[in-house]
Amino acid sequence: MTTDTKAIQILLVEDNPADILLTEEAFSEAHFPHHLHFAKDGVEALGFLRREGQYAGSPVPDVILLDLNMPRMSGLELLDVLKADDALRNIPVVVLTTSRAESDIWRSYNLHANAYIPKPVTIAEFVDVIKSFENFWFSIVALSPKQRP
Numbered sequence: 534m535t536t537d538t539k540a541i542q543i544l545l546v547e548d549n550p551a552d553i554l555l556t557e558e559a560f561s562e563a564h565f566p567h568h569l570h571f572a573k574d575g576v577e578a579l580g581f582l583r584r585e586g587q588y589a590g591s592p593v594p595d596v597i598l599l600d601l602n603m604p605r606m607s608g609l610e611l612l613d614v615l616k617a618d619d620a621l622r623n624i625p626v627v628v629l630t631t632s633r634a635e636s637d638i639w640r641s642y643n644l645h646a647n648a649y650i651p652k653p654v655t656i657a658e659f660v661d662v663i664k665s666f667e668n669f670w671f672s673i674v675a676l677s678p679k680q681r682p
Contacts, residue, residue: 540566541671544594546578546611547571547629548603555656556598556629559663565671570594575606579614582621594624596670599646601630601637609637612644625670 543560547553553571560569570591572578578597581588597615601608608628615621625647630637633651641649650666653659 542592542594545598547600559660574603575611597626598629616645
């Protein structure tokens with residue numbers, strides 16, 4: 534997949550409006566073709582990923598950015614469901630969270646997260662992280678071809 538021919542589909546699973554705005558700002562400054570989709574918790578993310586109800590026409594994301602601390606279904610619970618689902622397990626999941634707890638890092642990787650990124654504090658640091666994310670995930674890594682239902 535090349536970023537110059539097709540926009541990258543990114544699903545951000547995040548419940549904090551301030552962090553959503555910060556992520557949007559960082560991606561707008563990263564300047565690569567993308568579509569950022571949102572889910573406020575794991576339950577909503579599953580609806581999006583399984584194309585249920587209002588999400589019937591949703592695209593299959595190229596990557597999922599996942600916060601850990603959310604209501605209804607936490608990021609770790611969602612990660613466990615995703616990696617056990619044959620139709621969803623190949624979508625890369627990058628944990629993007631405020632938690633720097635070793636137990637959260639260990640559990641995320643044990644549940645097959647593809648990366649764990651602690652959220653930076655400043656906007657400038659956050660933009661740098663997103664630019665690095667873009668370079669690594671969309672310029673260096675070969676993503677798994679999408680399997681559409």
